[in-house]
Amino acid sequence: MNRAAQNFVLLLIGAAVLKIALDGTFLRYVRPGLHPYLVASGVVLVLLAAVAIVRDIRGREEHDHHSGRSQWLLLAPITALLIVVPPALGASSVQSGATTQAAIAGPASGGKVRFAPLPAGEAPTIRMYDLIDRAAYDSSGELDRREITVLGFVIRTDEDGSARTDGSRGGFDLARVVITCCVADAQTLRIHLGGAIDSLPDDTWVSVRGKVVPDSATPANNMTPTLTVTRLQTIPAPARVYG
Template sequence: MSRGTQAVVLVFLGGAILRASLTDLYLRYVKQGLRPFLIAAGLLLVITALVALVQEVRHLNRPEGQPDDDDGHGHGRSGPAVGWLLLLPALALVFVVPPALGADTVTRAGSALTDDRDIAFPPLPPGDPAELSLLEYGYRAVYDHGRTLQGRRVQLTGFLAPGPDDEPMLARIMLSCCAADGIPVKVGLRGDMPEGPANTWVRTTGRWIPHTAKDPINDADLPYFHVETWEKIPAPADPYE
């Protein structure tokens, strides 16, 4: 693989990263806050490749008789053919849109609510219903024993997944960095049970109930939620907590 070809491959790879970073595609791989770093990495790859291309053009246009860059040990201006493998992740970014982690991950991984905490939580935000993430609801229900949830209507959004009691539960995937470290947050459901296949996104409104169960995978506490109303919604652009 010549230096010029290496630079073209690098431009393609950097461009693929920029394309993913400047659209919502990157959210399938990493947390939202990492977008600036991806953009910077893509730009750095493209700039590096362009500099290499300029140097290669200058090399091709050098005066006759000027010595080549070969170091005398057989190391010329071409690299190993394995460099073509850099095209594979670039092509994957351009042509393959992986599904977000969903119900399959929920059935294989234990709940994120594994800490043993005793925390005093502030009152719920104003409004009726109070909109909470599944993680915040889980923290308040398990670690605060529902004290701040009593007497309030709450709105939770997530996707449906099979529960340990054969009833659907609400879930979302929490990321520390990227999809590879995704951990599910699970909330059991009672009341007006949402209907639909696994991975159906729903917005539910209801109330906390003083009931928990154990996750059979990691023995974590699973809080429950009494659903009063629910509606199906499109999957959000950023599906992760």
């Protein structure tokens, strides 16, 4: 690859990194905490490319002028990143097995412990990870007494849908994809939805209010609780799609 192509690739990579960092689509790839590093990296790459291009123009350097045009095809994937934004991982990645079921780490003691009280309110919204953690290991009984609200996308489990974590099929699950660093380490969180629920397409984002069925999170179903639904409403996909 000649110097002009190298500099242009560097410029496109920097521009692509800056674009996803500034328009918020970086949240489809990495955790929010990496945002400052993405911006800094994009700026450095663009500056390096600009300096190299200016230096070559001034020096009138012409290296590998006849190296062929096929090398420019390497720019296509980078250019595509500037134009096309891939969708976030969702129901299809869960059903295909692309994201494995996340394991909820229990207390160091190996048994149940008393968790802090749930947030105040009639049905406080909590993260799905916290819901599963409490259902599996909280000895306070808070989830037995109170309704909670949780957000996620719908996964159909009957017929040709994705089987539940215990292998059974029927109804719907609610899921979130979680990442530690980036989508390469993505894993799935799921809860079973119980009660009368209208049929919804996979990947429909919903806000679900209900009460956790006591002792429904067991090792047999990978500590996946069942939430008896009292209210369900569709919502737009959040900016932070990964839990």
